[in-house]
Amino acid sequence: MESEELRNVGLKVTTPRLKILSLLESSKAKHMTAETIYRQLSEGGEVIGLATVYRALAQFEAAGLITRHQFEGGQTVFELERGPHHDHIVCVRCGRVEEFYDKVIEDRQREIAEKLGFTLSDHALTLYGECSNGTCTAKNG
């Protein structure tokens, strides 16, 4: 249950937090903006403030429950931290986001950091391109 997740990371179990966490878990869209979460909850009849959504997301992130991504040209999106680490490739035409994991790249990053005298703590890798015509759902031709 989501209540457990919140308790486990030391967050008080409140209605707004539960609703946000539930939405993230049930949504078909893996990557959501604060606005989207706010809107969907509001449309669902919930009385919740945008500020609360931002606050909750920040806390969830700090607690390691979710991760934040900043794709260029778009707003910050959040996704549940489930399953193994992965990076993203974004279609610059339709916005579709695919995930991938590449051990070679992951290992290389660590080696590079070490070589440069850094203790690697995180990384952000996002590829940009156009998805194949068959799958691209871009608005204009």
Place this chain on the structure above:
Amino acid sequence: MESEELRNVGLKVTTPRLKILSLLESSKAKHMTAETIYRQLSEGGEVIGLATVYRALAQFEAAGLITRHQFEGGQTVFELERGPHHDHIVCVRCGRVEEFYDKVIEDRQREIAEKLGFTLSDHALTLYGECSNGTCTAKNG
């Protein structure tokens, strides 16, 4: 001369553009924010608007003269597009930025994009970590 660069990319040669380009070329800091550029030019006695700086940077980027980077937790920074492509590693304590290029990673990205049915057009890779105590200039201990 900078005038040439501007002409070559089809931009009219104007004082503001020349000043901004010159600053980018002469500055010891490779990565600068629009604000920094604006402030340094203003302190140098130039009469220039912040909006003009943003406009010029956007045009320079579109023309391929500079590249834009968005390191997490910081403002957008710009750097002259000179020399070969490279990615960055940023110290989360002192903010120091080092550059690196890794062929293995670059090649891998292309393969991944292809496998996923994307035509790769760009990518953003930034590593985060702490640089060695000897070189880190973090404010607090």
Place this chain on the structure above:
DNA sequence: AAGCAGATGAGAATGATTCGCAAGTGAGAA
């Protein structure tokens, strides 16, 4: 049931970036 630290909603405040517009200025034409 009572008490309190922490949480929330609403709206104001921020900070970065973009817009709108009247005035200014390159660069080719005359």
Place this chain on the structure above:
DNA sequence: TTCTCACTTGCGAATCATTCTCATCTGCTT
């Protein structure tokens, strides 16, 4: 050189996303 005009610029207003303020509310503990 001067004329023209589309392109530029400075300035302030406007946006947009995100954060802050604060009075009110709500989970837990006792």
